[in-house]
Amino acid sequence: MASSFRRYLWLCSNHQLISKNWQPKRLLVSASVLSREMSLKQKGLEIFQTAINTVSPQNIIKNNISVEGERLLIQNQSFPVHKNVHLAGFGKAVMGMAAAVEQILGDHLVQGVISVPLGIQKVLRLAGKEDMLLRPQTKIQAMEGAQHNLPDENALKAANCIRNLAEELTENDLLLVLISGGGSALLPAPIPPITLEEKQYLTKQLASKGATIQELNTVRKSLSLLKGGGLARAAYPAQVVSLILSDIIGDNLEFIASGPTVPNLQSKEDSCKILSKYHLLSSMPKSVKEVLSQPSTRMDQKETQDFAHVFNFIVGSNAIALEEAKCKSESLGYKSSILSTGVSGDVRLVARLYSLLIRYVCSVLAAHSSRCVQATSLKDEMLQVIGNLELPDFRLDSCLELLENMLSSGKPICLLAGGETTVQLQGRGKGGRNQEMALRVALELHQAKSKIPQDPLTKPEIIFLSGGTDGQDGPSEAAGAFAYTELVEKAFREGLNVEDFLNNNDSFTFYSKFNKGADLIMTGLTSTNVMDVQAIIIQSKET
Template sequence: MVAPDQRRSFLASLFDAAVAAADPRKVIAAHLPGRPKGRTVVIGAGKGAAQMARALESCWDGPLSGVVVTRYGFGAVCDRIEVIEASHPVPDEAGLVASRRLLETVNRLSADDLVIALISGGGSALLPAPPEGLTLADEIAVNDVLLASGAPISAMNVVRKHLSQVKGGRLAATAHPAKVVSLIISDIPGDNPALVASGPTVPDDTTRHDALRTVERYRLTLPKAVMRHLQSDAAAAPHIGDPRFSGNEVRIVASAGVSLEAAAVEARRRGVEAIVLSDAIEGEAREIAHMHAALAIQVAERNAPFRKPVVLLSGGETTVTLAGNGKGGRNSEFLLSLAIDIDGKSAITAIAADTDGIDGSENNAGAFADGNTVAKLAARSVDARKLLDTNDSWSAFNAIGDLFTSGPTGTNVNDFRAILVE
C-alpha cells in the first residue's frame, strides 16, 4: 500500500469487518431463548434495536409481538414488531411516548409469558421517562449537562438510571412475573450489561448516592427539581438482589472486543499484522489521541515495540468536554488531535469512527487523518489547533474532504480506531 486512497480503503475495510461482527443478523440467532408456554413479547431500545427486531423476526419459530424504539433514520421494516423512531442524543416527545408504550407492553404479563429485550447503545436518550415531579424538559437539561461534562458513559448512566421510571431495571420489574431475557449489543467499556442504555432490564448495585457523587465529581449543574429527587428515597432503583429479577437472563450478543478481533483477522488476511491495544479505552478524546500518536510515532521511527507494517486497533468510548460550539464528535476530535501530533509523519494513516455510523452531531461516522492532514488544512487557511480548541473537528475534516460516512450500520459497539504504520 502506497497511495493514500489504498491506505484508507484498507482502514475502511477493517471498520466494515468490525461492524459485520456485530451485525444483529449474525448474532441474534445464536442467543435465542426457548419458547414459552404463554406469549412472547418483544421490547427494545437503542440505535440497533430495529435491526435486532428484524433479525429476531426472521429466526423466531413461533408467534411474537412487541415494540422497540430507535433513533430517527435507524428504523427497519418489521412484520410483527412495532418500530418507533425518536430523538438521539437529545430526548424528545416521541421518546416519551415510546417509553410509555414499552411499559404498557410488559404490564400485566403472566409467569407463562416471555419477554425478549433487545438492548443496544443509545437507549438512554431514546427512553425518557421522568419520575413523578420531573418533566421531559428536566430530563433534556440533565442530558445536555451530561453530554458536555466529559464524564465517561458509565458515570453518566448511573445518574440517568436514578432519574427514570424505565431505566435501572425498572422496565424488567414491570414485566414481573414474566421471564425477561435481555439480548444486548454492548457499547460500554467493560461490557457491564447494567450500563448499556442505562440498564432498563438489568439492575445493578449502584445507588442514588453514587449518582450524587457523580454530580459532585464532575461539577454538574442540574435543575433544582432534579437534585431534590436524587436526594430523596424516590430515586432508589431496584436492587440487583430483588427477587423480581431472579429468573431473568442476560446475554451479551456483540461487543467491541469481538469486533476488534474481527478487524484484526481481516488485517492479517490482507498481509498486515494487527495489535489490539484495548477494547475499553475511556478518557478525553484529545488526550487519548496523544497516547496513540506517541505509540505510532515510536513504531514509525524505531520499529518498536511492534514491527512495521502494523495496524494498531482500539475501542471503548472517549469523551469530549465542550469548550466551544463547533461541530463534530469524539472520534473526529480524537483524529484532529492525532493529526496535530503526527504532522509530517507520512508513514502513519488513521481512521476513527463510531460503529453506529454517526459521530456526534452530523451524519459522518468519523474521518481519516494522516501525516499530511495539518498541512492540507493550512493550505486552505484552516488552523487545526484553533478548530480543536473550539471542538470543531467536523469542519476541519469537511474542509479537506476527509470525512468518513458509512450511514447507519444497524449496530453499536462504540468507538473504532485503526492506525496504520507502514
C-alpha cells in the same frame, strides 16, 4: 477499580450473565482485495467496515438465536416457547434486530413494541436496507423518537407503551428484550414529579461538561422508572430474556442503556456525588432534588431480589468487532494486534497516546532496536499517559512483539483499539470525538516532525483512523476521519489552520473543507453501535 470489578463478579454470579464464547466467522477475501493497488486509506476503510459488519443487527441475531420446535435457543441456553413471546426493544440497532428476531420466532411471537431513532425507517428504506425493516404483517409496533439522541415526547410515549406491555405479562409469558446503544435516550420514564424537559436539561448539562457514559447512566437510573432494573421488575413474574449489543466499555450490564434488566447497584448518593463533581447540585431542578432526597426503595425479596427470572446475553461488543477487524487486517497482509477495547478519557490525552505510539513504532523501525534513546523516551512517556488515562488493559507489550516480527519478516503492522472518549466543549463548532481525535493525532505528528528534521515519521507510510461504529460522530453525518503525517502541512497550504478549528471543536467543518472532504469516513447510518474503533497502519513506502 476493585469496587467495579466486585460489582461485575456479583453480576456474573447472581444475574446469569451469559458470556460470549463463540468465535466470529472468518470472512473470505478475494485476491482483488489483497491487491497492492489498494491505498492505505482503502485498506483502513476495509478493516473498519469489517468491524461494523460483524456486529450488524442481522449477523448478531442469526449467530446467537434460533428456534427448534418449541425451544428458543440462545447461545448455550434453552427456553420453552409456545406462542407466548412478547418483545420490547430500544436502541439504534433494534430495528434490524427486531426484524431478524421476528423472522426467527414466527408464530411464537405474540406482540412487540420497539423504540427506535426518529426517521430510521425512512433512512433504511432509502438506503435499500429492506431486510432491516419489519414485515408488512408485523406484530411489532415501531415507535420513533429521541431526535438527536436526546429523550423527547415521542420516546416517552414509546417507553410508556413498553412499560404497559411488561406490566400485563404473566408467569406463562416470555419477554424478549432487545437492547443496543442509544437505548437510554429511547426509554425515558422519569420518576414523578420530574418532567422530561427537566431530565433533558440535566443530561445536556452533564454531557457538555464531559461526563462519562457511566456517570450519565448512573444519574439516569436514579431518576427513572424503567432503568436500573425497572423493566425487569415491571415484567415479573414473566421470564425475561435480554439480547444486548454492548456500547459500554467492559460490557458492564449496569450501564448498557442504563441497565433496564439489571439491578441498580448505584445509590442516589452516587448520583449526587456525580452532580457535585460537575458543579450541578445547586442548579438542579427542584423535582430532581426531591427525588434524589427520597430514600432508595428496596426490591421485594420474595419477588425480584435475585432477578432469577432474568437472563442477559451479550450478543455483540467492541471486542467482537475488533477481533474480526484483526482477522481482516491479517488477510490484507498485516501483522496485527488489539491493544485495548477500553480506551476512554479526554480525547486530547488519548490522541497524545496514539501519536506517541506511532512515533515510538517509527523510532524503533528506524533504529532497528527498541533500546534506542528516542524510543525509550517515547515509551516512558506512553506509560505515563496510559497511567494517567487509567487504561490497565492497554497491551503495549503486544505492540513490542509485533515490532520484532515486523523487523524480522518485513511485514507491515496494524494496531487496533476501541472504546469511547470524551470531548471538553470549548467552542461552538460542528464535529465529533472521532474526527477531533484524528485531527489532534495529525497535529501531534506534525508538531513532532517539525521539531526534528530527520524524524523517523518521514520514512514509513502511516495512516490513523478513528470512527464510530454507528456511523454518526457527534451531530455530524460522518462516522470519523483519517489522520496522517502530511495532513496539517497540506492544510496550511490550503489556508486552513488546524489549531483554530480544534479550539472551536469544529473538526467536521475542517475535514469538509480540507482535501474536498476525502479524509472523512462516511458510512451512513449503520444501525449498530459498539462504540468506536481506531486503527494505526504502518508500512514501508515500498510495500
